[in-house]
Amino acid sequence: MRDFEGEVIKNEHITKDFFIIEFRLQKPIYAIEPGQFVMVKIPDERVFLRRPFSIYDCNKNSLSIMYRIKGEGTHYLSKTPKGIKTQILGPLGKGFNINFEDHLKPVIIAGGIGIAGVHLLIKKIKKTPDIFYGCSDEKEVKLIEDLKAKHVYIATMDGSFGFKGDVISLFERHLKHYQSSICIYACGPEAMFKSLKEKIKPEIKCEVLLEERMACGMGLCFGCVKKTLDEKEPYKRVCKEGPVFDIWQISL
Amino acid sequence: MRDFEGEVIKNEHITKDFFIIEFRLQKPIYAIEPGQFVMVKIPDERVFLRRPFSIYDCNKNSLSIMYRIKGEGTHYLSKTPKGIKTQILGPLGKGFNINFEDHLKPVIIAGGIGIAGVHLLIKKIKKTPDIFYGCSDEKEVKLIEDLKAKHVYIATMDGSFGFKGDVISLFERHLKHYQSSICIYACGPEAMFKSLKEKIKPEIKCEVLLEERMACGMGLCFGCVKKTLDEKEPYKRVCKEGPVFDIWQISL
């Protein structure tokens, strides 16, 4: 973990309100686990706290983020021109555990901007995963353009591309073929996790990437907790004990 | 008075920490009295209140300000690039009374950045004035470069140009020749006014441009007062009843 100075070298509109921003880091960054994130100082004085974003992609000297405009912070981020420098704290948190047993087939499920959280995982995972991607419409399919080579099942809510409906319903159709020999990695809205948890058997390994409002991103403030089933210490810090959690250990 | 949108078309460094910034106004501005000022929204979110500046120069569709870097606001102003738009409220306050009696000779006294407050006066006054300008050194003489054609007496504190000493001492040397047939317009630090007031006889008409911290600039907050000799209502608003006051009516 380090507080990097990053210079914006690309801030590209992909589709709708989705963007990819890339920073050149003034120092090299090492050893990133897929699922880890960074806290980005939005280069606008109206924004006070930093904002958490998954590491979308990363080389030694550059780091990129895929983001969706949500509120003020991401709005100003989308207006940031090339050449601007800002602070990027990371890598933060505990990423996905990719040392799964050999006989398991990795299945990656992403909803909408959730793809940003598993993108590096898809790149780094040693065994070819099955990918399920759900989004609202055809346009958002653009977010996985660089994954075309891979095997991706696509669901759109409006049916404008692939399966019509949500990604968990699509995944459910394939579930019986897998039996229990899969391990799942998921990133998306909480409703998606809830529905996923209902569909799968407790034997199935499943890790999910959670989001919560954050102040520090590094375990200092205890502001970003989620409730787990751990009775002694139910609230875990998403930024420190997470953002990746075992789906069977969180209370959804 | 209007709240103009102004686009920066020039923001030029003159010397030391002095700048001239020029705005193109999106609507025409009329009827400016020399000595009036504007409240400028500094285009940086770290600055909360607007900042008051004398109107240095003005055409129908453009307005310029000469400023010195003093603190945060003027610092960020100096960093503002061409093309940035901001809000400019004005013209504000009561300017100099230039309808003096025919037999009087106008004398203008400016100390340092105080030249910004009398620049438009020098341009607009009907009778050629004698000008006394005092500053710290040779470099600051650059601030009156465009007045070279006029008759200017110059004092520098370090003696690197013209008279060595403060501008009031220089003015004093000339005072006896004028007898009482002058009217004085002055802009500069309060210490300069104090010393000026000691040197001249109460018959001499003398107007001074005062500065005070301002929030609204238009008479709303009563935050910018100076004490006058009016016993019934001693505190007058610099932004409304001023910024130009009769030196004989203020308590220095």
Added chain:
Amino acid sequence: MADLTVELFGKTLKNPVMNASGTMGYGVEMEPLWDIKNMGAYVTKGLSLKPHHGNPPPRIWEERHGMINSIGLHNIGIDAFFNNFMPFFEKKELPVIINFFGFSEEEYIECARQIKPHRLIVCLEANLSCPNIKAGGISFGKEPENVYRLVKKIKSVTEIPVIAKLTPEVKNISDIAMAAYDAGADGLTLINTIPGIYVDIDNKNIPIKGGLSGPFLKPIALKAIKECSERVPIPIIGVGGIMDWKDAVAFFMAGARAVQVGTATFVDPFTIPKIIENIGEFINSKGYSSIKDIIGVVNT
């Protein structure tokens, strides 16, 4: 068009947006920019029985995203106000709220007594943050008992509705609200500035001790409004840190029947007309028919 009217003490205001006391001079100063009769009501600068000269400069200081003021209640006194400025509001038919204060109980009471009912006067707004000179300069608004006694006495000398404007520098603002209500206050204005100081590290001095205003007051004002509206069944006027229409909407939803805008006017003198326009659009766009539909709707 959205219905922005609100009722206040039997009077109908054309909309629920006003200036905060002390932030729009005597009203006339805004003339060159926009017509203040577009506001729901004009709130006077704090007035007193006799004129007051206020504090020596500096009276204002910039703070990070806000300001400190120490105007010191500079005003021309009620008589001069009515003589010089009331005709201006009469010409505009603009409802007026008279903000007033005293440095002693007697001054408050005598001031309230001397203000005669007038068709345009909506209410008196008693600024209870004023220091009680006789009691060592502690402000009247800090103790429920003092508030109760003062409001009761004010109520006894005037037929005009009285609202109490409260300081947030208290232990529990809803206790103060309750005391004002028990004493017969017809409404509340929440909140006044929070006391603070500036330390100048270059000059090693304190150039200003005064009241903080600006956006950071908002969460504190909202809390006060929410808590007081739960305990006290009289109209609340919300003030503190409103910078735009979204802030104003938050105040209405928290329980304010009207809002006042202060410091924001210094940053942008058109803040008030913009808020009026934008809350109208908000009401329309959300399918409400009236501003009344959003007052106090927040769930807890």
Added chain:
Amino acid sequence: MADLTVELFGKTLKNPVMNASGTMGYGVEMEPLWDIKNMGAYVTKGLSLKPHHGNPPPRIWEERHGMINSIGLHNIGIDAFFNNFMPFFEKKELPVIINFFGFSEEEYIECARQIKPHRLIVCLEANLSCPNIKAGGISFGKEPENVYRLVKKIKSVTEIPVIAKLTPEVKNISDIAMAAYDAGADGLTLINTIPGIYVDIDNKNIPIKGGLSGPFLKPIALKAIKECSERVPIPIIGVGGIMDWKDAVAFFMAGARAVQVGTATFVDPFTIPKIIENIGEFINSKGYSSIKDIIGVVNT
């Protein structure tokens, strides 16, 4: 090099800069970035007799240039703290201030009693903003009498110096300071967060009720420090809105013997080491020999 050491209750701290309670986890979390033994002391997260789970999320909300938190005093309890984390501070030889609280007087007292003196423990910092569950949730720190009683009892069960950390949501903070002093408090920490709420106008709800922190606290904290230091002759630790070394210097000049930095650490995790470095430079550049030369030097 400038002398930045300060004395606190007989211990010499290498400099007067600490974290604010609850804003640096259990200390260990900062390890990857910088060595916290460079601070004057580490202040613990608020600890209690038993572990507390704290509030459900959301626990934080951004405000204009600040934040609201409602962590709800989530902590592992004093026993676990001493077992799991004290060895870490021992290894670093870093002085520790134990911030603690209770939801009843008994909890405070029992907690204080169970904390054994330790060469690294500088003092106990009693967080008096905690709600008294038995008294309807009003915080202990609001009434001089309650503060007096509680501090007196805490003092009677421990040999460790005790400082009272006060809430600004009171009528007159120096009255509270006086009560703490009368009861034997060895120092004061000023100030805790100010209560506020956020109103979400899209969802028409209040997602968070909590404590405001960040730069807008500064003028309020400075006022508290100035006023309390004039009445109470015990060391004051200043906290509230310090974002950089200039803010810290203002706190020292107003009368703080040490400062704590909270929210700023979230914005820039290196705020504390930067402040330490820069106040050293300030002391040098102004020709002072020691930080002690600027404590309380402000004229009024």
